[in-house]
Amino acid sequence: MNxxxxxxxxxxxxxxxxxxxxxxxxxxxxxxxxxxxDLLTEVDVAVQDLIxxxxxxxxxxxxxxxxxxxxxxxxxxxPSRCWVIDPIDGTQNFLRGLFPAFGISIAFVRExxxxxxxxxxxxxxxxxxxxxxxxxxxxxxxxxxxxxxxLGRARVEVDFSNPEDREFTLESLGRVxxxxxxxxxxxxxxxALCAIAAAEAEAYVHVGLHPxxxxxxxxxxxxxxxxxxxxxxxxxxxxxGKEGILISNGAVHNALLAQLSMPHDPVRAPE
Amino acid sequence: MNxxxxxxxxxxxxxxxxxxxxxxxxxxxxxxxxxxxDLLTEVDVAVQDLIxxxxxxxxxxxxxxxxxxxxxxxxxxxPSRCWVIDPIDGTQNFLRGLFPAFGISIAFVRExxxxxxxxxxxxxxxxxxxxxxxxxxxxxxxxxxxxxxxLGRARVEVDFSNPEDREFTLESLGRVxxxxxxxxxxxxxxxALCAIAAAEAEAYVHVGLHPxxxxxxxxxxxxxxxxxxxxxxxxxxxxxGKEGILISNGAVHNALLAQLSMPHDPVRAPE
Numbered sequence: 001m002n003x004x005x006x007x008x009x010x011x012x013x014x015x016x017x018x019x020x021x022x023x024x025x026x027x028x029x030x031x032x033x034x035x036x037x038d039l040l041t042e043v044d045v046a047v048q049d050l051i052x053x054x055x056x057x058x059x060x061x062x063x064x065x066x067x068x069x070x071x072x073x074x075x076x077x078x079p080s081r082c083w084v085i086d087p088i089d090g091t092q093n094f095l096r097g098l099f100p101a102f103g104i105s106i107a108f109v110r111e112x113x114x115x116x117x118x119x120x121x122x123x124x125x126x127x128x129x130x131x132x133x134x135x136x137x138x139x140x141x142x143x144x145x146x147x148x149x150x151l152g153r154a155r156v157e158v159d160f161s162n163p164e165d166r167e168f169t170l171e172s173l174g175r176v177x178x179x180x181x182x183x184x185x186x187x188x189x190x191x192a193l194c195a196i197a198a199a200e201a202e203a204y205v206h207v208g209l210h211p212x213x214x215x216x217x218x219x220x221x222x223x224x225x226x227x228x229x230x231x232x233x234x235x236x237x238x239x240x241g242k243e244g245i246l247i248s249n250g251a252v253h254n255a256l257l258a259q260l261s262m263p264h265d266p267v268r269a270p271e
Numbered sequence: 272m273n274x275x276x277x278x279x280x281x282x283x284x285x286x287x288x289x290x291x292x293x294x295x296x297x298x299x300x301x302x303x304x305x306x307x308x309d310l311l312t313e314v315d316v317a318v319q320d321l322i323x324x325x326x327x328x329x330x331x332x333x334x335x336x337x338x339x340x341x342x343x344x345x346x347x348x349x350p351s352r353c354w355v356i357d358p359i360d361g362t363q364n365f366l367r368g369l370f371p372a373f374g375i376s377i378a379f380v381r382e383x384x385x386x387x388x389x390x391x392x393x394x395x396x397x398x399x400x401x402x403x404x405x406x407x408x409x410x411x412x413x414x415x416x417x418x419x420x421x422l423g424r425a426r427v428e429v430d431f432s433n434p435e436d437r438e439f440t441l442e443s444l445g446r447v448x449x450x451x452x453x454x455x456x457x458x459x460x461x462x463a464l465c466a467i468a469a470a471e472a473e474a475y476v477h478v479g480l481h482p483x484x485x486x487x488x489x490x491x492x493x494x495x496x497x498x499x500x501x502x503x504x505x506x507x508x509x510x511x512g513k514e515g516i517l518i519s520n521g522a523v524h525n526a527l528l529a530q531l532s533m534p535h536d537p538v539r540a541p542e
Contacts, residue, residue, distance in 0.1 A: 092426075092453055096426060096471045096472070097471060099370045099371075099372045099395075099462060100370075124370075152434055155367060160448065160454040163423055163450075163451075163452060166448070166449055167449070170448065170449070177431065177441065178437055178438070178441070179434075180434075181434060182363055183431040183456055184456055184457065184458055185454060185455055185456040185457075186370065186455065186456075186457060187453065200367045200368060201367070
């Protein structure tokens with residue numbers, strides 16, 4: 001089994017599990033991580049454990065970087081083979097969502113480049129997959145980004161971050177918020193990025209993400225014909241220590257970069 | 272058949288129709304109304320016609336106010352019996368949505384007061400109903416708003432409006448955006464209001480809505496225990512000519528009003 005096959009297998013297994021847990025979400029144990037709006041449930045942990053176990057069974061010596069439980073380190077020089085995982089991107093939505101926008105995200109990274117990736121949306125049971133230079137699919141159907149290039153008519157997904165980062169977020173995104181056609185904020189990077197790949201939105205901007213938030217989505221968008229960069233226009237490299245991302249259909253990319261008055265891209269403080 | 276029974280019957284019929292049309296949405300004719308981001312499809316028109324016909328069959332002399340096709344007048348003194356309809360609230364999402372957040376909204380208004388209301392979410396096939404003084408339900412299960420009273424931990428849904436109204440929207444909502452715990456923007460009032468009624472969010476703020484956008488949702492939230500007002504704190508009356516609305520679980524209402532620095536509530540220009 002190659003890496004993409006393994007990703008697909010794991011996503012189907014975990015997606016069904018998460019959908020079942022969603023039905024009983026009011027009975028879940030919830031913990032706060034770094035603040036009142038940064039939540040962790042037993043489902044995040046169980047899904048991550050399941051994913052890590054499946055990977056270790058097939059590729060025992062590969063490294064794993066993931067959001068929860070002590071696997072959340074991202075070194076400047078990653079191992080030559082590593083996996084980047086977010087067991088549930090959008091935990092808040094998982095716990096409370098009317099339109100439950102959350103995804104399971106798995107990327108395989110070889111020599112620092114994302115080479116295979118998948119995202120599952122448990123509630124709709126959609127599975128998005130991509131392999132470098134081989135295109136992206138949703139439920140096996142090929143995906144192609146939109147060609148809309150007019151920012152004033154584009155649908156742009158933003159994120160307002162936690163209250164502690166709100167001021168900086170608004171300063172950074174102010175001109176984007178003024179210039180975009182439609183604005184949406186669903187609170188899950190995976191959902192925003194899959195929407196761009198499927199031509200349902202044009203761009204996603206976030207000032208502070210970890211590699212596991214966007215690794216899989218980045219490859220899916222790029223393989224559907226889109227573009228990814230840092231907020232200063234530099235290439236989006238998973239382990240460069242920067243936090244801001246702009247991922248788009250390509251056609252609105254430069255217009256958005258021009259609205260992001262970022263003299264320096266945000267850089268993560270050493271952890 | 273009373274008014275609520277009729278609403279429920281119509282919602283089930285139209286919800287199934289809209290779900291089927293959603294599957295073929297890329298083949299729909301789309302027209303611009305007041306601008307590039309204000310869209311109308313043949314489905315909006317067909318659903319409105321169907322709803323109006325069903326109402327006229329049962330209550331031939333009742334007045335109807337609705338979003339499309341010349342029924343979009345809202346008089347200062349409405350007739351003693353009238354219906355307020357939005358055939359598809361969230362047309363943009365209907366056309367493009369990954370998590371398709373749009374609703375069908377029907378309210379029955381007696382002597383100016385909303386007395387029965389329903390909203391259907393076609394994709395999830397959920398039906399929300401409310402009757403004044405009799406509570407609100409989702410798929411027959413009673414609804415109760417959340418009790419969260421801390422704005423810094425509350426989930427608040429906002430809307431950034433069309434680009435033409437963006438500047439005014441940001442000025443009006445700036446302090447709310449800074450103060451809220453989680454911010455979401457799904458672009459459909461019906462979806463936001465049903466989320467509040469179901470304790471999945473705490474509040475919704477919008478600076479410029481028509482009565483058909485919120486009439487049904489307002490009653491559903493109020494009957495689930497929530498509160499509705501204009502942005503200046505005055506009672507939310509459908510035909511008072513004002514446009515801004517704040518609808519919440521009640522517990523965060525005053526904290527939000529304090530952040531809305533609105534000396535005068537926006538008033539609609541005569542149409």
